[in-house]
Amino acid sequence: MTTKEELLSLKDVVVSVNNGNELRPILKKLNLTINAGDFITILGTNGAGKTTLFNTIAGNLHPTSGQVLLRGQNIAQQNEEQRASFLARVFQDPKMGTAPRMTVAENLLLATQRGQRRGLRLRKLRQNRDRFREMCAEMGNGLENHLDTPTGNLSGGQRQALSLLMATLTSPDILLLDEHTAALDPKTSEQLMQYTMERINQNHLTCLMITHHLEDALKYGNRLVVIDDGRIEADYDAKQKQTMTREKLYDFFDETIG
Template sequence: MTKPILELNDIHTNVTTADGQSIEILKGLNLKINSGDFITVIGTNGAGKSTLFNTIAGTLKPNSGSISHLGNDITKLSEEKRSKFIARVFQDPKLGTAPRMTVVENMLLATKRGEHRFLIPRKLKQNLPYFEELAKSMNNGLENRLTTFVSNLSGGQRQALSFLMATLKRPDILLLDEHTAALDPHTSQNLLAATDERIQKDNLTALMITHHMEDALKYGNRLLVLKSGQVVADYKEEEKKKLHLEDLYNFFED
């Protein structure tokens, strides 16, 4: 039987509040993620969505439970070492890119994700056609701004660049942490379409947090509902196709 690409077993994760209190957010969470899954994740504020992503990425260590990657225990593995096979795009377009470097310089930097970096020739010219092709796939004019400093990009272009950088080395796990939430509706839908296209084309395994129920239904082959730190619903592809918005809204009622 094929091992899940990522498996979380009985995960309990606490977070420390601003006043120093320790609060349990994930409460015995179990989750198996298979290769090629594109999972949309929904839940109320405080349900544990971001804590789940932080636990997967290694930003937070679980208080108990285990995490395995392709059958290997990574529970105690550092965030830096997990970056070799886990990539993440955050909600804030300013995160994940170097503002004082150009678009192509950022993309070149992303080719070294998870590796030791040495002082070697940059090879920008050799990679330029490939980077231009990638930028065109975002359908927002990014290919015309390859030599522009990232700080001068629009929010949508900067977030598109963050997405390209996260997926350039085809990570085993891609975490999309409300990556379109800070964008206007048109730009958001454009990025979501480009996101879906790239995930399908490269057969990436991805989890995407969203507060938009329509997007949760439209994208992905699987839908998770988190509530009180646990997975309370896990809809596979055929089940998900039968869902309606009302079905999802019922989870948000007390």
């Protein structure tokens, strides 16, 4: 039996926010262990704590109490910049994650230096163009024809594809996908999910993906986690996922969350 390597774990994590009058807990002694190679899909109603969980993992929020352990080391107080060396995130909004006035090639060059002390060195742009064109061609949406196009002039699908490419360029230890297909039309969304799986498999990435699509939650990944009221309510492994259906998930939401 192969022993799984524990990559990241949250232990009794409490995250509270100030609503103006008092501190309100969003995550309530949440516990979650992520093993190397996991692809975890995450479901939960609005306000359940999904985005707060991602912000805590990414370093945008610091726990009020509890630990965030990366390979056993507590990184709870590290900020977003400190975590950029091992973590990447793709947001729901295609406008986030890319610099709109920079070209596609310039954005990709910037992504090669993720987590490093860097300045944008345009003199390296020419020598990377063939590599960038080849990577963009894999997206299947014509992105390779827009290396010199400012990112702000791309379609939403192309821009989100670029965000995914940038996030996975340096093979981060942890990839967070924050409803990254939600703003796209169904066809573009499906194409991006197919490419997402290719990048995850090719680079052997550890990934967490928030989604509101039950089909995607069941189809992708080796684990399915359900969050409600700041806690993990269910954590289905690959075998359990195989027995799940949309109807069973609806029943679970009605009984546990509704």
